[in-house]
Amino acid sequence: MATKPKSPHQEQPKTAPPADEGRFRDDTDVAVDAIHQRIVGREQTEPEEGFEPPPVWVWAASVVLLFVMGFYLGRYSGSWSTVAHEVESPAAAAAGPVKRTVNGTVVFTGVCQTCHQADGNGVAGQYPPLAGSEWVTRDAATPIRIVLYGLEGPITVKQTAFNNKMTPFHDKLTDDEIAAVVTHIRSSWRNSASAVTAEEVADLRAKYGVRGSWSAAELSAERSAR
Amino acid sequence: MTKQRTARRNSAVNPDFSPAAAPADEQSRIALDESARTPTVVYFATAVVWLVVGSVFGLLTGLKFSLPDLLGTIPALTFGRIRPAHLNTIMYGWASLAGCGMIVWLTTRLCKVQLQLGWFHYVSALLWNLGVLGGTIAVLAGYSQGLEWLEFPRIFGAMIAAGFLLFAASVVQTFRVRQVEHLYVSLWYILASLLWFPLLYVVANLGLYQGVVEAAMNWWFGHNALAVWFTPIGLAGAYYFIPKVLGRPIYSYYLGLLGFWAFALFYNWNGIHHLVGGPVPTWLVTVSIVASVMMVVPVLAVAVNHHLTTVGHFRMLRFSPTLRFVVFGSMSYTAVSFQGSLESIRSFQEVAHFTHYTIGHAHLGVYGFLSMILFGAMYYIMPRLARWEWPYPSLIKAHFWTTAIGIALYVVTMSIGGWIQGLQMNDAAIPFIDVVQNTKLWLWGRSIGGTLMLIGHLIFAYQFFSIIKRAGPRRFAPALFREPAPIEAVRIEERAAKAG
Numbered sequence: 001m002a003t004k005p006k007s008p009h010q011e012q013p014k015t016a017p018p019a020d021e022g023r024f025r026d027d028t029d030v031a032v033d034a035i036h037q038r039i040v041g042r043e044q045t046e047p048e049e050g051f052e053p054p055p056v057w058v059w060a061a062s063v064v065l066l067f068v069m070g071f072y073l074g075r076y077s078g079s080w081s082t083v084a085h086e087v088e089s090p091a092a093a094a095a096g097p098v099k100r101t102v103n104g105t106v107v108f109t110g111v112c113q114t115c116h117q118a119d120g121n122g123v124a125g126q127y128p129p130l131a132g133s134e135w136v137t138r139d140a141a142t143p144i145r146i147v148l149y150g151l152e153g154p155i156t157v158k159q160t161a162f163n164n165k166m167t168p169f170h171d172k173l174t175d176d177e178i179a180a181v182v183t184h185i186r187s188s189w190r191n192s193a194s195a196v197t198a199e200e201v202a203d204l205r206a207k208y209g210v211r212g213s214w215s216a217a218e219l220s221a222e223r224s225a226r
Numbered sequence: 227m228t229k230q231r232t233a234r235r236n237s238a239v240n241p242d243f244s245p246a247a248a249p250a251d252e253q254s255r256i257a258l259d260e261s262a263r264t265p266t267v268v269y270f271a272t273a274v275v276w277l278v279v280g281s282v283f284g285l286l287t288g289l290k291f292s293l294p295d296l297l298g299t300i301p302a303l304t305f306g307r308i309r310p311a312h313l314n315t316i317m318y319g320w321a322s323l324a325g326c327g328m329i330v331w332l333t334t335r336l337c338k339v340q341l342q343l344g345w346f347h348y349v350s351a352l353l354w355n356l357g358v359l360g361g362t363i364a365v366l367a368g369y370s371q372g373l374e375w376l377e378f379p380r381i382f383g384a385m386i387a388a389g390f391l392l393f394a395a396s397v398v399q400t401f402r403v404r405q406v407e408h409l410y411v412s413l414w415y416i417l418a419s420l421l422w423f424p425l426l427y428v429v430a431n432l433g434l435y436q437g438v439v440e441a442a443m444n445w446w447f448g449h450n451a452l453a454v455w456f457t458p459i460g461l462a463g464a465y466y467f468i469p470k471v472l473g474r475p476i477y478s479y480y481l482g483l484l485g486f487w488a489f490a491l492f493y494n495w496n497g498i499h500h501l502v503g504g505p506v507p508t509w510l511v512t513v514s515i516v517a518s519v520m521m522v523v524p525v526l527a528v529a530v531n532h533h534l535t536t537v538g539h540f541r542m543l544r545f546s547p548t549l550r551f552v553v554f555g556s557m558s559y560t561a562v563s564f565q566g567s568l569e570s571i572r573s574f575q576e577v578a579h580f581t582h583y584t585i586g587h588a589h590l591g592v593y594g595f596l597s598m599i600l601f602g603a604m605y606y607i608m609p610r611l612a613r614w615e616w617p618y619p620s621l622i623k624a625h626f627w628t629t630a631i632g633i634a635l636y637v638v639t640m641s642i643g644g645w646i647q648g649l650q651m652n653d654a655a656i657p658f659i660d661v662v663q664n665t666k667l668w669l670w671g672r673s674i675g676g677t678l679m680l681i682g683h684l685i686f687a688y689q690f691f692s693i694i695k696r697a698g699p700r701r702f703a704p705a706l707f708r709e710p711a712p713i714e715a716v717r718i719e720e721r722a723a724k725a726g
Binding site: 043044045046047048049050051052053054055058061062065066069070072073076077078080081082083084085 | 255335336338408410411412438465466468469470471472473475476477478479480481482484488503504505506507508509511512513515516519520522523526527530534535
């Protein structure tokens, strides 16, 4: 096809050694040079392209690949949707819907921290402390009751009297969230009371339905009644 | 374009153009080398310095996997900083500057015209080196753009881009006044990369995107830095030096065409295959996988072309350092490209992605392919520019074996270790810490391989600065791996070969 390339083995002249190389070149050198030229070429002409036809199998492989990948493109195009790719793994599908866990720290930071403070010590004379508070750590149901329905009126916490109003959260937080945040306050700042479950919260919620804020006396009565 | 039109256009640009008088003899070669000498040597010399610096960073990065406390108390040398320092010094310091030097020299040879606007390269080399130096210091000091391969703060990116434009301007001007009618394959790749890379680098550095689109842009850039800059450098070198050393024409012009245009069509879509499973539209990833697999076509074309050029002459690999380095690089290109096509496929990636396997792949590309070809190119070019033979042939041999064994050990251990790591990470029953523990042995393989490569680089740097200073024993014959057999033996061999 087309022009035949020049013979690849055509002898090429050797680059002249620089003039400052005034060294006597004996026959051995000449012989070695000839070998070099033959074997690696001291300097061949600039390379050029031959015009051999490419092997047929290269074309064949290219065309086959084009068809296969064309099929792949159609098969996995995702209907050209602009929505982000969703992975559906068989293992995850078998395991059922994902159970989301609630982080009590996050709930505390978002809901409680404004009044009770990050160190759990509250604000003197205004908001009672949670750290070391007997109302928080003595039994599990009392703090759940308070978080569910709020608290109003005088209360003594760690031998200090407070008189304020705490918001109810029964219509704002889920059972999971209340369980998580109560567990958090019962186990933070050197508190080491037991964890509470969402079921305990659900039971108390079902027991009281919708009601107003607790008073300290009512809470004590509820605790003794148990 | 017809020959006449080419000739007319060339005459318009260069009134002295005359195909008949186009020089091809030794005297003109000497003049060409003279014009390219200082720019090429400056690029090469600074590249070799960055090579040593970058490989020290790389080795430290690798050792931190085996010795986690190593230099851990020095903020500048913690993993998060020293790894990008390694990447960027190697990519922008070593590979790019060495590539620039090779391109300058190749362009004068292939256009058969002296280098135009040569002084641009002094400014370019200065800007480029200051950019890499400043960027590396900034990254070590904790100032990073936080995007892979774009870590350098923008001011240093701008210096590199400006340097590149000056470099490209000179090469393009040299090309415009060329004294040849036919453009050799290497020139196609060189000119294409000069058009593609500045666009890519500038757009990626503008920081126009946020969120998921930024991730897509980052991978578009990351893979295209290979596609439109580093791979064209490597292929231009392979296409030039294999036929040049062998003294044979490259096998087929048509395979060259197929290889180049398929390369231009498919390679720039590849980057998004890094986002398989990510929050991007399904089709975007699928298109990228299709293009990645279609890369088999240009790679096959190049591999077949180079193989059929070399076939029957593999004996010469025993003698010529240039040929051995370049053929090693060319074979690595075939291997790493087929591996890359495979890695893009979703089911393969489920195991291999986000493991050490990918690191092995990256090093096979940038080191086994690109760096080995650049070494080969330097071994060919430097004696012509320094007018001094390589003083220590035995050190070339040492350089070849340390780096070849080093990279082979690196890639093999990382591939096996990475694959095991991937399989174990997919098994939820295996605790994560056990998966980490199981990679430890393989990671030592990487550190040993990296050490061998660093030793090779120190040997190479010593020899490189010897030839610049014309130090060491004065030799009058080309530095070969071994002395050829006496002439009679060669003749007998040839006769035997002819006889079949």
